[in-house]
Amino acid sequence: MAMKQVASSAIKALANSGSSSVLTRQLHASPGSKKIVGVFYKANEYYEKNPNFVGCVEGALGLREWLESQGHQYIVTDDKEGPDCELEKHIPDLHVLISTPFHPAYVTAERIKKAKNLQLLLTAGIGSDHVDLKAAAEAGLTVAEVTGSNVVSVAEDELMRILILVRNFLPGHHQVITGDWNVAGIAYRAYDLEGKTVGTIGAGRIGRLLLQRLKPFNCNLLYHDRVKIDPELEKQTGAKFEEDLDAMLPKCDIIVINMPLTEKTRGMFDKDRIAKLKKGVLIVNNARGAIMDTQAVADACSSGHIAGYSGDVWYPQPAPKDHPWRFMPNQAMTPHISGTTIDAQLRYAAGVKDMLDRYFKGEEFPAQNYIVKEGELAPQYR
Amino acid sequence: MAMKQVASSAIKALANSGSSSVLTRQLHASPGSKKIVGVFYKANEYYEKNPNFVGCVEGALGLREWLESQGHQYIVTDDKEGPDCELEKHIPDLHVLISTPFHPAYVTAERIKKAKNLQLLLTAGIGSDHVDLKAAAEAGLTVAEVTGSNVVSVAEDELMRILILVRNFLPGHHQVITGDWNVAGIAYRAYDLEGKTVGTIGAGRIGRLLLQRLKPFNCNLLYHDRVKIDPELEKQTGAKFEEDLDAMLPKCDIIVINMPLTEKTRGMFDKDRIAKLKKGVLIVNNARGAIMDTQAVADACSSGHIAGYSGDVWYPQPAPKDHPWRFMPNQAMTPHISGTTIDAQLRYAAGVKDMLDRYFKGEEFPAQNYIVKEGELAPQYR
Numbered sequence: 001m002a003m004k005q006v007a008s009s010a011i012k013a014l015a016n017s018g019s020s021s022v023l024t025r026q027l028h029a030s031p032g033s034k035k036i037v038g039v040f041y042k043a044n045e046y047y048e049k050n051p052n053f054v055g056c057v058e059g060a061l062g063l064r065e066w067l068e069s070q071g072h073q074y075i076v077t078d079d080k081e082g083p084d085c086e087l088e089k090h091i092p093d094l095h096v097l098i099s100t101p102f103h104p105a106y107v108t109a110e111r112i113k114k115a116k117n118l119q120l121l122l123t124a125g126i127g128s129d130h131v132d133l134k135a136a137a138e139a140g141l142t143v144a145e146v147t148g149s150n151v152v153s154v155a156e157d158e159l160m161r162i163l164i165l166v167r168n169f170l171p172g173h174h175q176v177i178t179g180d181w182n183v184a185g186i187a188y189r190a191y192d193l194e195g196k197t198v199g200t201i202g203a204g205r206i207g208r209l210l211l212q213r214l215k216p217f218n219c220n221l222l223y224h225d226r227v228k229i230d231p232e233l234e235k236q237t238g239a240k241f242e243e244d245l246d247a248m249l250p251k252c253d254i255i256v257i258n259m260p261l262t263e264k265t266r267g268m269f270d271k272d273r274i275a276k277l278k279k280g281v282l283i284v285n286n287a288r289g290a291i292m293d294t295q296a297v298a299d300a301c302s303s304g305h306i307a308g309y310s311g312d313v314w315y316p317q318p319a320p321k322d323h324p325w326r327f328m329p330n331q332a333m334t335p336h337i338s339g340t341t342i343d344a345q346l347r348y349a350a351g352v353k354d355m356l357d358r359y360f361k362g363e364e365f366p367a368q369n370y371i372v373k374e375g376e377l378a379p380q381y382r
Numbered sequence: 383m384a385m386k387q388v389a390s391s392a393i394k395a396l397a398n399s400g401s402s403s404v405l406t407r408q409l410h411a412s413p414g415s416k417k418i419v420g421v422f423y424k425a426n427e428y429y430e431k432n433p434n435f436v437g438c439v440e441g442a443l444g445l446r447e448w449l450e451s452q453g454h455q456y457i458v459t460d461d462k463e464g465p466d467c468e469l470e471k472h473i474p475d476l477h478v479l480i481s482t483p484f485h486p487a488y489v490t491a492e493r494i495k496k497a498k499n500l501q502l503l504l505t506a507g508i509g510s511d512h513v514d515l516k517a518a519a520e521a522g523l524t525v526a527e528v529t530g531s532n533v534v535s536v537a538e539d540e541l542m543r544i545l546i547l548v549r550n551f552l553p554g555h556h557q558v559i560t561g562d563w564n565v566a567g568i569a570y571r572a573y574d575l576e577g578k579t580v581g582t583i584g585a586g587r588i589g590r591l592l593l594q595r596l597k598p599f600n601c602n603l604l605y606h607d608r609v610k611i612d613p614e615l616e617k618q619t620g621a622k623f624e625e626d627l628d629a630m631l632p633k634c635d636i637i638v639i640n641m642p643l644t645e646k647t648r649g650m651f652d653k654d655r656i657a658k659l660k661k662g663v664l665i666v667n668n669a670r671g672a673i674m675d676t677q678a679v680a681d682a683c684s685s686g687h688i689a690g691y692s693g694d695v696w697y698p699q700p701a702p703k704d705h706p707w708r709f710m711p712n713q714a715m716t717p718h719i720s721g722t723t724i725d726a727q728l729r730y731a732a733g734v735k736d737m738l739d740r741y742f743k744g745e746e747f748p749a750q751n752y753i754v755k756e757g758e759l760a761p762q763y764r
Contacts, residue, residue, distance in 0.1 A: 043566035050570045102565050153574050156599065157549055163542035164551070167723065172694070172716030173552070176708050181700035181717050183484050184425035188432045192535050192725040216595045217538065312554070318563035326558050334554030335563050341549065343574040 035073045035117070036356070037090045038063075038098040039105035040124075042078040055100070055345035061124060062349050063356070070360070080105045096120045096359070098352060102336045104130035104317055112139050121372075122355055124348045125150055125339050128371045129261040129288060133381055136372050143372035144365050146351030148205060150339035154286050155209035157312065157338035158256055162214075164332045165282040165308035166193045166254065189307070194218045199248050202258030202287070203229050203239070204380065210256060211237040224248050246276065254282045257311075260380050261288035271296040274305065285311035286338050289319075298324035301331060312338045417455045417499070418738070419472045420445075420480040421487035422506075424460040437482070437727035443506060444731050445738070452742070462487045478502045478741070480734060484718045486512035486699055494521050503754075504737055506730045507532055507721050510753045511643040511670060515763055518754050525754035526747050528733030530587060532721035536668050537591035539694070539720035540638055544596075546714045547664040547690035548575045548636065571689070576600045581630050584640030584669070585611050585621070586762065592638060593619040606630050628658065636664045639693075642762050643670035653678040656687065667693035668720050671701075680706035683713060694720045 043056035054062040060076045067074040075094075079086035080103070087105055091114045099105040100123065107121060112135045121131055123145040136143050164170065168190040175182060198214060199222040200207045208229060211221055214237070221239040228234065228241045242248035249255065255277070259265050269283075270293040283306055285292060294315065300306040310332035314323060317336055325333055355365050371378045425438035436444045442458045449456040457476075461468035462485070469487055473496045481487040482505065489503060491514045503513055505527040518525050546552065550572040557564060580596060581604040582589040590611060593603055596619070603621040610616065610623045624630035631637065637659070641647050651665075652675040665688055667674060676697065682688040692714035696705060699718055707715055737747050753760045 041565045041569075043570065046566045046570040053566075053570050055569065056566050102569075152576050152600075156545060156575050160542060160545035160549060160551060163538060163545070167539055167542060167720070169542065169546070169716065170555070172719050173714060175717055176701075176713070176715045179703040179708065183423045183717050183719055183722060184428045184435075184438050186717065186719045187423075187437065187484075187722045187724070187727070188425065188428040188435050190719060190723045192723050193538050194534050194725070213598045216597060218534075319558075321561040326561065331558070332555060333558045334551065335557055335565050335568065337554050337565055337568045337572060338549070340565060340569045341572045341574050342569070343576070345569070 033071045033073060034095040034360075035075070035090065035093055036067060036096040036098065037087065037094045038074070038076040038124075039080050039087055039103065040076060040078060040100060041103035050342060052342050052346060054349045055102075055124070055340050059345075059349075061098070061345075061352055063353055066353065067356070078103060091115045091118075093117050096122065096356070098122045098124055099130065100124045100340070100348075101127040101130065102317075102340045106316075107131040107136070109135035112136060112141065120144070120359055122146075122352055123371070124352050125344070126154075127260060127288065128381075129290075131371075133372055133377055137375045137377055140375060141372060142370070144355055144369040145371055146348040146355075147366070147368045149348035149351050150341070150344035151205040151209055153341045153344040154206050154338045155213060158206070158210050158258075158284050158286050159213050161284045161286070161310035161332060162198065162254055162256070162282070163193060165284070165310050165330075166191050166196065168308075170332055193254075196220070196253040197222065197251055198254045198256065199223065199242070199252035200239075200256045200258050201225075201245065201248075202260075204258060206286075207256075207258035208233060210258065211239045222248050222251065246273070249273070249277055252278065252281060254284070257283070257285040257287040257291055259287055259291065261290050262381050265291050267291070267293050269293060269296065271299070274300045277305070279305055280307040281305070282308040283310075285309070286313060287311075289313040289315035289317070294324055298328040301328040306330075308332065312336045415453045415455060416477040416742075417457070417472065417475055418449060418478040418480065419469065419476045420456070420458040420506075421462050421469055421485065422458060422460060422482060423485035432724060434724050434728060436731045437484075437506070437722050441727075441731075443480070443727075443734055445735055448735065449738070460485060473497045473500075475499050478504065478738070480504045480506055481512065482506045482722070482730075483509040483512065484699075484722045489513040489518070491517035494518060494523065502526070502741055504528075504734055505753070506734050507726070508536075509642060509670065510763075511672075513753075515754055515759055519757045519759055522757060523754060524752070526737055526751040527753055528730040528737075529748070529750045531730035531733050532723070532726035533587040533591055535723045535726040536588050536720045537595060540588070540592050540640075540666050540668050541595050543666045543668070543692035543714060544580065544636055544638070544664070545575060547666070547692050547712075548573050548578065550690075552714055575636075578602070578635040579604065579633055580636045580638065581605065581624070581634035582621075582638045582640050583607075583627060583630075584642075586640060588668075589638070589640035590615060592640065593621045604630050604633065628655070631655070631659055634660065634663060636666070639665070639667040639669040639673055641669055641673065643672050644763050647673050649673070649675050651675060651678065653681070656682045659687070661687055662689040663687070664690040665692075667691070668695060669693075671695040671697035671699070676706055680710040683710040688712075690714065694718045 040057045043058050047058040053059050057076050057078050077086040095117050109132045121143045126145050128143050168186050172186040197220040201224050203223040203225040222242050223239050224242045224245045274296050308330045312334045422439045425440050429440040435441050439458050439460050459468040477499050494517045503525045508527050510525050550568050554568040579602040583606050585605040585607040604624050605621050606624045606627045656678050690712045694716045
């Protein structure tokens, strides 16, 4: 059965080859064992604490038994950096690399060049910017995510961060820990979310879920994207489309970043753009750290121009001990966590399993999962 | 004009006196200067940082000029405890006491007995349990709150706390501060709110606003109260009424307390009731600290039976340095802050001014503001 489907896929690949100007490495599995490498964060003592904790090295997305029973080799590691790391050892002969945004395996052009057998890069989660997508496209690789697997997780987390900043939660909690009680020291900069202007840059899957969750808070909701959202959803949320980003930004009390990291968005919040924001603006960024100019954010937090910054994304990841965002005032940062709740892990593990199954059987993936297919990048990454 | 209204109010009081079995001290102002005392938290260096910071001693609800221009005496202090405190000095001759739940002036039966001129106790905010309401009723005092002034503020804050607990925010933030990066140490107990069962005990003004804000999160919503909410709102939020509190509680992943503190609710979450909750339950309590048995909560957090506890209310307030809740694991506590955002302060300052104005003019207050009127307690405090 597997053989038959591989054959049918080979025919499909052949049929499609005319429409692609690049050499597409055969996506679907040829007969025999595949070498699959997964790069995840390590859980150590935390693994035993939750039977559903599948997103770590030890949990290995719950795929080991299933993969090995089919004769495939499955290697998992968290050791992903430098020339002597575990990942590097497997680059020359792996067929599939599974990685996550939470502990990103940076798949550079150089690594792609070395990976002669590589066919498929799967992101367990959303956001494949840790892969050099142009190089992947040129090499004819397929890159796919588990689209939708953790959009609810991230949208919830964004709303939490908005509230934490607006309501000035952390200084209050800090007082509890240090044995203090000074309501004034919190209240003088604590506000309600109600009535404030919230703008999301990007109204894709996550941005739209955020707008829905913001709706009952009676804010003034704005959004900027390449295209307008569905009129029904616009009506439901009351969110207003802003075609010109730089016209929207100065109106916002709170800005939420909901774009992928691309060559266009990299560093787009630099010193100049931040200077044009409302003084006292709050920023939530669970998208990607590199969308911001790191030092410009730290400086604007120090000056008070940015009154609060919260997010779970950094560049690079893990964030080094001396990353400036660890030390800036009014930050409500965490490590990269929002998309890797236990609920999200179960969903993206299932999504990876589904795509591997289709890969072995020579079937197409769900269309929305493709980030690079036959030499073409998905629209949001162009 | 004022004289005329005082006269008409005196007639009203006389007309009403037959319906009340207790001696009602004349509510409305008799001619001449009144002595008004306000007890608020002190802002010190924070006062200058925000021109709208009216809820502190220094801001004095923005009432000083208005009161003094009418010939009234207006004393504000944060010194409220013990026999030699500033408040105690004014007890014998004050006419009106304005206090807040954030820095509560405990108005005991003894203080009421000493306060021979006292007519009116105003709570700048919501929750008048710092007043001995029975003693106030027996003495014929009027007690009133600025009902509705900070319900949105508190409901928003509750949703923030739910998310902070469910998503395990604080251990992540702690890692940032301490220079660590360990996604697993957060993720193993981080969940989405979606799909969880959330129960509110009390679906009054705050509980209902919370249910509306929870609606887009796709939870299973339950509520317990003396009466059912409006069928329209029940339909809108999808919340299910649970007549039997102890039948509802074990179903809940997350419990939110939204009841006033009364003789019935004091200490209702004791060791026995907590033992019947789902293991791993999360509790949010912005209502009143004394609804919980302090040590029982701390013990259940230590054992892990309660997996997270967050709130801004303690007993007593300010919480002493050795309050057990400061030290228990998985707490996301703050000082009493949720109802005293800048937005809330502006609303309750306006509400207090309105009631004082009506008091001087001999007019009734908005009906929903009364907590004790003519010897009767409002239904929620009975």
